[in-house]
Amino acid sequence: MDTAAGVQACLPIRSDMDLVWVRQHVRQAAGRLGFGLVDQTKLVTAASELARNTLVHGGGGQMEAAHVVSGRVHGLRLTFRDEGPGIADLERALSDGYTSGDGLGMGLGGTRRLVHEFAIDSAPGVGTTVIVTSWASRPPHPREVN
């Protein structure tokens, strides 16, 4: 099991300018942990999507970035938390092409494909928490087939 090496940063997501900060922070943090350019770009893009969801659908919130270690592999875990209206139908929200706003509807489903681990917890009226983790290279243990 991987262990968290502590929360590195907690960034507020309240405006468009905060999204810029989130992207830059994730890019720098991923670079420091030895992410390759492609993995870096993927994680930054995922963070951009999730942060925008937090802002637009969740009415603002925050992102926590944590450095995680599994064996000898380093990773970055990002937790996006809002206290917005929540998502009523998670299954549908994760499907490609579904949007509650005027977006493309690729954000949430697409994000899941951009990161190694993806977890979402949402309840109507309570808020939404999305936790994504990516590793600098593949984690040593093989992926389970479900």
Add this chain to the structure above:
Amino acid sequence: MPEQEAVGQQGSPAREVGDFLHRRREQIAQRWADETLFRAVFTVSRDEAVEAGRAVVDALAQVAVSGRAADPEAGGFLVVREQLARMGAARTRTGLTPSQVSNDVDALRPPVLDLLLADLPDAPADLLRESSNLLTVLMGTLRVLVLETALDEGQALIDRQRLQLLEVATPVIKLWDGIVAVPLIGMLDSARSQVVMETLLEAVVEQQARYAILDITGVPTVDSLVAQHLMKTVAAARLMGAECVVSGIRPAIAQTIVHLGLDLGTVVTRATLADALAHALRKLGSDIVTPSAGGMGER
């Protein structure tokens, strides 16, 4: 006997300080007018500085009596907020750091404190100590207020620069007859992409362009919103009769777009700006010919 029991009782520090500020209003304003903060801001006439000083003393007196000495949001400060903002901003603009401005404001404290101590020679020690404490707190709050407004000035500057950035970061370049290019730099948020679309469409009309190249070499992240903005711009240009080519898609971005599941199938894309230009030229019926050693021959 006390008339205002509700606010500050006779002999309470709040009341003492409030009374003192009213009584010594003129002297304090006169002394402040000689301090750096006022002297540097009100350069035209000393009367102006004294007048401004009086307004600040009045505000301090009101706040002292209201019992919210430590609260920069206290009602009494409202009247002088704008004036303090002007003073703080004037000092910041001359290149002073916030801590230097802070020191300027702090220099206003000793003259008032001296006056207070001289004014209450017979007061009980307790009252004297509490009154001077209160006055110190009050002057500290004034300091916070000036700094806050000085920082607001910095924020306003950043906002202005952001607007300027919107304008300058989106030039439309004519590459050839009928071919224009927009090199996109930085993140395409909604505001930026709106400006890009407008300038591009105007250029399409102006230059009678048949081809418009959107180069995203300088765009660090392409997420679904950026892709959506790009596609909207392409669709709008198409309505105006111009074909769009998106160029400068780096390998990492290409992989990300695929994983994200974005469908850019309707958009003509090329790896580099040069490829996009060659594509547009060929479509326009011209081609770039490299003279070979024999003087003839095409690529």
